Every structure is written in C-alpha cells, then in structure tokens.
Amino acid sequence: MGAGHAHRLYRxxxxxxxxxxxxxxxxxxxxxxxVVVSTPREAMWAFGVYAVLLGVVAxxxxxxxxxxxxxxxxxxxxxxxxxxxxxxxxxxxxxxxGLSLSVSGLWGAWxxxxxxxxxxxxxxxxxxxTELRSVLLGLQRLRLPPLLVQIASFMIRYGDVITDxxxxxxxxxxxxxxxxxxxxxxxxxxxxxGALFIRSYERGERVHLAMVSRGYAGSMPVIDEVTASRAQWxxxxxxxxxxLVVCVLGWAL
Amino acid sequence: xxxxxxxxxxxxxxxxxxxFAYPDGHQALFGVDFxxxxxxxxxxxxxxxxxxxxxxxxxxxxxxxxxxTVKVAGxxxxxxxxxxxxxxxxxxxxxxxxxxxxxxxxxxxAFGPAAAGLRGPELEERVDRALGRVGMAxxxxxxxxxxxxxxxxxxxxxxxxxxxxxxxxxxxxxSNLDPASRRELADILRSLDVTVLMVTxxxxxxxxxxxxxxxxxxxxxxxxxxxxELLADDELMRAHRLELPFGFDPRSVTMGA
Amino acid sequence: xxxxxGFIDAPISAATGLVAxxxxxxxxxxxxxxxxxxxxxxxxxxxxxxxxxxxxxxxVAAGTSGHLLGGALAAILVGPxxxxxxxxxxxxxxxxxxxxxxxxxxxxxxxxxAVVTTVVAYAVFRGLVKVLxxxxxxxxxxxxxxxxxxxxxxxxxxxxIYAVGGTTDVSIGKVATAMIGVHVLIGIGEAAITALTVxxxxxxxxxxxxxxRGLQRKLKLRVDGELVDVPxxxxxxxxxxxxxxxxxxxxxxxxxxxxVSFYASASPDGLEKVAADKGIDAKTEKxxxxxxxxxxxxxxxxxxxxxxxxLAGVIGVGVTVVAGTGVFWTVRRRRTADVSPxxxxxx
Numbered sequence: 001m002g003a004g005h006a007h008r009l010y011r012x013x014x015x016x017x018x019x020x021x022x023x024x025x026x027x028x029x030x031x032x033x034x035v036v037v038s039t040p041r042e043a044m045w046a047f048g049v050y051a052v053l054l055g056v057v058a059x060x061x062x063x064x065x066x067x068x069x070x071x072x073x074x075x076x077x078x079x080x081x082x083x084x085x086x087x088x089x090x091x092x093x094x095x096x097x098g099l100s101l102s103v104s105g106l107w108g109a110w111x112x113x114x115x116x117x118x119x120x121x122x123x124x125x126x127x128x129x130t131e132l133r134s135v136l137l138g139l140q141r142l143r144l145p146p147l148l149v150q151i152a153s154f155m156i157r158y159g160d161v162i163t164d165x166x167x168x169x170x171x172x173x174x175x176x177x178x179x180x181x182x183x184x185x186x187x188x189x190x191x192x193x194g195a196l197f198i199r200s201y202e203r204g205e206r207v208h209l210a211m212v213s214r215g216y217a218g219s220m221p222v223i224d225e226v227t228a229s230r231a232q233w234x235x236x237x238x239x240x241x242x243x244l245v246v247c248v249l250g251w252a253l
Numbered sequence: 254x255x256x257x258x259x260x261x262x263x264x265x266x267x268x269x270x271x272x273f274a275y276p277d278g279h280q281a282l283f284g285v286d287f288x289x290x291x292x293x294x295x296x297x298x299x300x301x302x303x304x305x306x307x308x309x310x311x312x313x314x315x316x317x318x319x320x321x322t323v324k325v326a327g328x329x330x331x332x333x334x335x336x337x338x339x340x341x342x343x344x345x346x347x348x349x350x351x352x353x354x355x356x357x358x359x360x361x362x363a364f365g366p367a368a369a370g371l372r373g374p375e376l377e378e379r380v381d382r383a384l385g386r387v388g389m390a391x392x393x394x395x396x397x398x399x400x401x402x403x404x405x406x407x408x409x410x411x412x413x414x415x416x417x418x419x420x421x422x423x424x425x426x427x428s429n430l431d432p433a434s435r436r437e438l439a440d441i442l443r444s445l446d447v448t449v450l451m452v453t454x455x456x457x458x459x460x461x462x463x464x465x466x467x468x469x470x471x472x473x474x475x476x477x478x479x480x481x482e483l484l485a486d487d488e489l490m491r492a493h494r495l496e497l498p499f500g501f502d503p504r505s506v507t508m509g510a
Numbered sequence: 511x512x513x514x515x516g517f518i519d520a521p522i523s524a525a526t527g528l529v530a531x532x533x534x535x536x537x538x539x540x541x542x543x544x545x546x547x548x549x550x551x552x553x554x555x556x557x558x559x560x561x562x563x564x565x566x567x568x569x570v571a572a573g574t575s576g577h578l579l580g581g582a583l584a585a586i587l588v589g590p591x592x593x594x595x596x597x598x599x600x601x602x603x604x605x606x607x608x609x610x611x612x613x614x615x616x617x618x619x620x621x622x623x624a625v626v627t628t629v630v631a632y633a634v635f636r637g638l639v640k641v642l643x644x645x646x647x648x649x650x651x652x653x654x655x656x657x658x659x660x661x662x663x664x665x666x667x668x669x670x671i672y673a674v675g676g677t678t679d680v681s682i683g684k685v686a687t688a689m690i691g692v693h694v695l696i697g698i699g700e701a702a703i704t705a706l707t708v709x710x711x712x713x714x715x716x717x718x719x720x721x722x723r724g725l726q727r728k729l730k731l732r733v734d735g736e737l738v739d740v741p742x743x744x745x746x747x748x749x750x751x752x753x754x755x756x757x758x759x760x761x762x763x764x765x766x767x768x769x770v771s772f773y774a775s776a777s778p779d780g781l782e783k784v785a786a787d788k789g790i791d792a793k794t795e796k797x798x799x800x801x802x803x804x805x806x807x808x809x810x811x812x813x814x815x816x817x818x819x820x821l822a823g824v825i826g827v828g829v830t831v832v833a834g835t836g837v838f839w840t841v842r843r844r845r846t847a848d849v850s851p852x853x854x855x856x857x
C-alpha cells in the first residue's frame with residue numbers, strides 16, 4: 001500500500017521552488033490569489049502581468065507548460081459557464097459577429113475567467129512542487145487546528161486504500177463475469193459503494209490501531225522540524241508582494 | 254497456574270478476569286487470567302475466532318469497557334496511564350503494511366519515540382539502535398513498500414523496539430514468511446532481552462521460540478504449561494482445534510531454549 | 511458547485527469566510543465529543559469518500575457544474591460537527607491540490623457545501639429518526655430523505671450568496687432555476703448513494719453509524735457463567751444531545767442571520783434587477799444601512815469610486831483573515847490547554 005507520500009499531481013524535481021518550506025509556499029499562493037481577486041477587472045493589463053509572474057515561478061520550478069495547461073482543464077465547467085454568461089446576462093447589449101451579447105455579461109465572463117484561471121494556475125503550481133505530506137506539515141505549521149490536519153491526513157491515506165479496494169472488488173466482479181454496461185447495472189455498482197466503505201474502513205482501522213499503539217494521539221509527531229529561514233520566507237513572498245504592487249497600480253491607474 | 258503465582262511481583266503482564274463483548278453484541282472474551290514474568294517468552298495458541306486478537310488489543314488499551322483488569326509491569330491499563338502503557342507494550346501487527354505508514358523506514362521507526370517526545374540526535378540514535386537490532390540499518394532511507402515481505406516484518410519489529418517496550422507482543426510473526434526469513438526473525442527474537450508474547454498458529458515456531466505456552470479457546474485460557482508438553486498432549490490439541498503440521502513430532506525435537 | 515476565485519465579490523467572500531470560520535470553530539468544539547480514538551479514522555474515510563464522489567462532475571444545463579455533495583453522508587456517519595469538518599477539509603484540500611474551488615472562495619464553498627448540507631441533513635435525519643419506529647430500515651429511509659433535501663438546500667444557499675455577491679449580473683431567477691432544478695436531480699442520486707452506504711454500514715457495523723447510536727442493544731457480559739451488565743452510559747449521552755440540538759440551532763441561525771442580513775443590507779445587483787423588472791423603483795428608497803462603512807461595497811468618504819470599492823474588498827478580506835486566525839487561535843489554545851494535563855501526565 002502506498003502511504004500517500006507521492007501523488008500524481010506532484011512533479012518530482014529539485015528546483016528552488018521545490019526546496020522551499022511548504023508553509024511559505026502555502027502562504028505565498030494564498031496571498032497571491034487574494035491579491036488577484038482584489039484587482040479591478042477593468043485593469044486588464046494587470047492580469048497579464050500576473051500570468052507572467054506565474055510563468056516565472058513555473059520556469060523556476062521547471063514545470064513544463066504542457067503539464068500546467070493540462071492541469072488547467074479542471075476549470076472547464078466554469079469556462080462553460082463563463083462562455084454562456086454574455087448570452088444570458090441582462091443589461092446593455094452589443095453586436096459582435098452578428099450575436100447580441102450583454103456588456104456586463106462579457107465583463108463578468110472576463111472577470112471569472114481571468115481570476116479563476118490565475119487561481120487554478122497558482123494551486124496547480126503549488127501542488128506540483130509540494131509533496132502531499134509536506135502540504136499537511138505546512139498546514140500544521142500555519143496553525144490549522146490539529147483535528148483538521150488529522151482528518152486531512154487520514155483522508156489522503158484512505159484515498160489510496162479506497163483505490164486499492166476498488167480495484168480488488170472490480171477484479172472480483174469481473175472474474176465472475178459482471179460488466180457494468182448500462183443503467184441496469186447501476187444497482188450493483190451502488191451496492192458496491194456500501195461494501196467498499198466498510199472494507200476500506202476496516203483496513204484503515206488496522207493502520208490506525210498500529211499508529212495508536214505507537215503513541216499516536218491525534219497529531220503527527222514532529223520528526224524533522226520544518227523551519228523557514230528569513231531568506232526562504234522573502235523568496236516565497238516575492239510572488240504575492242510583486243502581485244500586490246501590480247494590484248495597487250491597477251487601482252491607481 | 255500455581256507455577257507462576259510466585260512471579261506476580263515481577264510480572265511484565267498480568268491479566269485477570271478479562272471479559273469483553275463487541276458493540277455488535279458478539280462476545281469474544283469470557284474471563285481470561287494469566288501472568289507473564291519479566292524476560293519470559295510465551296506463545297499464545299488458539300484456533301481462529303478464539304479471541305486472540307481481541308485479547309491483544311486489550312493489552313495496550315485499544316479495546317476496553319468490559320470487566321477485568323490488565324496490568325503492565327504493575328501499571329493498570331486505563332485512561333490515566335495510556336501513554337505510558339502504550340510505550341511499554343509494543344504490538345507488532347500481523348500485516349506489516351498496516352504497521353508501516355511513513356514514507357521512509359527511518360521515519361517509520363522514529364514515529365513512536367517522536368510521539369513520546371524524543372527529538373534530534375537522541376531520536377536518531379534510538380532509530381539506529383532499533384534498526385541495528387533487526388539487521389536493517391542499511392535500509393534506513395528506503396521506502397518500506399519497496400522492501401521484501403520479510404524485511405518489512407523486521408522493520409515492523411524495529412518500529413516497536415524503538416519505543417524500548419517492557420513487553421513485545423507479536424501477532425502471527427511467521428505468517429507469509431519464507432523459511433529463510435522465518436529463521437532470521439527467530440534469531441532476532443531470541444537475541445532480544447525483552448518479554449515476548451507471541452500469538453500464533455505456527456506450532457513448530459512456538460515450540461522453537463517459547464518455552465511456555467497458553468491455549469486460548471472460546472474466550473478463556475484452556476491450558477497453560479510447557480510448550481513441548483502441551484503440543485504432545487493429543488487429546489488437548491484436538492479439543493481446541495490445534496493441529497501440528499504433517500510429519501512434525503514435538504517429542505522428537507530438542508531445544509536450546 | 512465549487513465556486514472559483516473572482517466569482518463572488520470580495521465583501522461577500524469575506525463575510526462567508528467569517529461564517530465558515532465560525533462554523534468550523536464551533537464544529538471543532540463539538541467534534542471533540544463526537545470523535546473518539548476509534549472514530550477518528552472514520553472521519554478521514556468519510557472525507558476521502560466525499561472527495562471521490564465530488565470528483566464526479568455532471569455538466570449542468572446553464573453551464574455550471576454539479577456533483578454529489580456528501581454532507582448528508584458525513585453528518586449521519588460521523589455526526590454533524592465532524593461532518594462539517596470532513597467536508598471542509600475536503601474543500602480545502604481540493605482547493606490546494608486540485609485547484610477545484612478558489613482559495614478565496616473557500617468561505618463560500620464551505621458555507622454552502624459543508625455547513626448547509628450537514629446542518630439540513632442532520633436536522634431532517636434526527637427529526638425523522640425520532641418519528642419513525644426504531645429499526646434499521648428507518649435509519650436508511652431517514653438518510654434517503656435527509657440527503658434528498660440537503661442538496662437543493664445547498665443550491666438555495668448558493669443562489670442566495672450569488673444574489674448578494676455575484677460579480678456577474680445574470681438574474682437570480684435564471685440562476686435559481688438552473689441550480690435548484692439540477693440539484694433536485696442530483697439530490698436523488700446523492701440520496702441513493704447515501705442510503706445504500708448508510709444501510710450497508712448499519713447492517714454490518716452499526717457501531718460506526720453515529721446517527722444509529724440510539725439503536726444499540728444493551729450489552730451483557732458472561733463472567734464465570736454469571737451475567738454482568740455493562741455499566742450504563744446512556745444518561746451522559748442524553749445530556750449531550752440536548753446541547754447538540756441547541757448548538758446546531760445556533761449554527762443554523764447564525765448562518766441564516768448571515769445570509770438574511772446581507773440579503774437585506776447590501777443591496778445586491780441581482781435583487782435590484784428583479785425589483786426593476788417587476789416595476790419596483792428600488793432607487794427611490796434609502797437603504798437602512800447605507801451609513802455602514804462598507805455599504806454598497808464602497809468605503810465612505812473616499813471619492814474615487816473604483817478605489818473605494820477596492821478598499822472595501824481589501825478590508826473585507828483582511829477582516830476574514832484576522833477573524834479566522836483569531837478564532838482558530840483561541841480554539842487551538844483552548845484545546846491544548848484542555849489536553850495538555852492529560853497528555854503530559856503519562857510521559
């Protein structure tokens with residue numbers, strides 16, 4: 001069983017961005033997104049600068065553009081919403097290529113697309129340069145309540161367990177000649193959900209017993225202290241600070 | 254049981270009148286009494302469903318709420334001493350994959366002592382010593398799931414040894430091991446100077462390692478005595494669904510222990 | 511229903527952030543009683559399960575996405591407080607790792623998908639279990655109904671938040687129709703999965719279902735042939751459940767108060783549109799709260815309209831961050847203060 005230390009979002013590497021302590025990266029990503037969201041949508045050039053900033057981070061982290069773009073696909077449902085907006089929104093309308101579009105809808109679409117995309121890109125960069133376990137350590141360092149960190153770490157461990165058990169159950173089903181091919185089989189699949197839940201629980205329960213037996217009392221013991229030097233903090237915070245400058249300019253101009 | 258009563262003062266483990274039912278109503282233990290002296294190696298034998306695992310989970314307070322008491326080196330198992338009890342009772346579970354959950358061997362072995370508050374060079378020294386005792390020192394920075402099954406079980410033993418327990422409890426230590434790994438583990442267990450309680454179906458292994466054996470059957474201790482004598486008692490063995498492997502005769506085995 | 515960054519304006523993001531932080535803080539306190547050593551991994555499993563089901567996105571008519579929410583399942587299996595925490599953790603991790611739902615929209619997402627679903631589902635569930643006969647079938651039936659209702663409830667909550675703080679002026683009518691219509695359908699799917707899962711778990715491990723704790727038989731132990739009763743713990747549980755109802759009510763009213771007050775005070779664009787459509791001239795009336803410093807998203811005494819709107823946004827976000835940190839910090843300190851004597855005594 002994999003212990004959740006590697007995930008498919010993570011891109012192994014040894015760049016300066018990878019090496020930053022996780023809590024500085026979390027703080028930087030959050031700060032960046034807050035700044036982006038507070039930028040007026042009329043300052044279109046500012047969003048271009050934000051994109052360039054993220055591009056610089058991606059370059060420093062040696063995350064290839066293709067990888068980044070593929071991960072941006074998660075946005076698709078909201079892109080669809082944004083595309084519809086100029087059609088359904090109310091207000092003053094303009095004619096573009098023979099279509100009647102709402103002006104405020106266009107602004108809305110731009111706003112959601114630009115801010116959403118930058119937010120997603122920032123998260124993707126964070127996830128692809130930070131191991132799952134470090135994310136948890138970082139959250140712990142940022143004083144997220146221990147109970148939440150505990151639930152999150154169990155969740156990640158169980159993610160693996162569930163995938164494992166799901167594969168075993170599918171093999172068992174298929175070796176008995178069952179194939180899910182239509183609505184009629186939804187019942188069988190839904191019943192599997194209940195069984196999957198119990199099987200996963202009982203497996204995870206054993207892991208938990210082993211942890212409790214070794215003195216686990218709700219929070220992961222600190223084996224290697226995660227500390228960030230002043231230089232690391234300033235390096236990580238360069239991103240949101242640069243973005244903040246752009247944002248202030250965006251309001252002023 | 255009179256043979257052990259005079260050892261009670263120095264007992265590593267003392268269980269008396271232990272009874273327990275699961276929340277779903279299934280009752281697993283019906284009054285268990287026994288005591289293990291410091292430094293003894295004892296096998297706990299019994300058929301499937303006899304309550305062996307339930308008993309093991311009582312030893313460090315994971316299960317509780319029934320009647321009876323468990324004492325570890327004189328310390329009653331209960332809410333107030335839980336952290337100390339869990340440090341003193343080291344349980345090695347049957348499936349090493351359940352026990353090893355950290356990304357590297359080193360972090361896994363460090364987990365217990367770190368949870369007890371150890372840090373820095375002291376922690377590192379503890380980890381090295383535990384891994385050295387099971388002969389896995391050179392695997393320190395490897396991910397556990399890249400090791401062989403036998404190696405994983407040895408690391409699992411090390412994770413528990415790192416806590417310097419009073420008593421080592423092993424659940425089916427020889428299961429799924431090939432003969433070479435089985436012998437290596439036996440050598441390691443013999444070299445340790447801790448009290449050992451070994452829960453097993455593997456009767457030859459019990460005979461090889463443990464001079465004394467308990468038979469747990471239907472939730473109570475059905476027999477307690479020298480392992481060789483119990484295994485040689487055909488009627489007792491049959492009554493508790495214990496079977497020796499084909500061709501194995503406990504009377505013909507000579508032991509160094 | 512995961513709201514991305516920039517979809518809801520800053521003041522409302524901040525306000526929902528405050529609501530979410532309060533709800534999480536209250537839940538953290540409550541969860542201490544719900545969770546014991548053995549149920550902690552269950553919370554993680556429920557979270558993982560919800561994570562998985564939320565990944566199944568259905569394209570929705572009006573362009574938004576819909577998916578199963580899992581709040582009902584969480585509330586019934588691990589209890590309402592822990593349920594809120596589970597779903598919140600899922601949303602947080604989705605935001606960080608999968609970029610699903612914006613980081614600044616966490617407050618919105620937690621409020622509508624973690625708080626509203628769990629509170630509605632658990633209230634419905636408790637109510638039904640009290641009325642229905644004490645059988646396992648009732649638990650399953652009650653979970654079905656609770657889940658069916660919880661999903662459209664979240665859609666309503668989303669629509670309200672959108673009405674108050676949406677950055678685009680699609681009329682609320684359209685949003686409400688699309689969101690609620692679709693989520694009634696999703697609710698049925700959610701209910702089926704919730705009921706089947708709860709049913710399966712109740713049948714095999716009733717001890718794992720928080721909502722079924724009242725159904726357990728009294729235990730007996732046989733010691734040397736005599737029957738011994740297990741010490742009774744029921745009165746303690748009863749005393750707690752009153753508190754729980756009380757606190758649940760408090761959370762619900764807090765959430766409602768949050769919505770209603772913003773709905774009433776901030777003069778949302780969408781609402782004005784509806785008012786205008788219906789021939790009500792909203793502009794002739796003075797807003798009761800137009801003297802508040804953040805009214806109409808603009809900061810008083812700041813002339814430049816864009817600058818003042820932006821300041822409001824920044825102040826709003828700042829308030830969330832400060833308030834959130836403050837709440838977490840207090841809870842944490844209290845937790846460690848409570849825990850430390852027990853934790854250190856044995857070491």
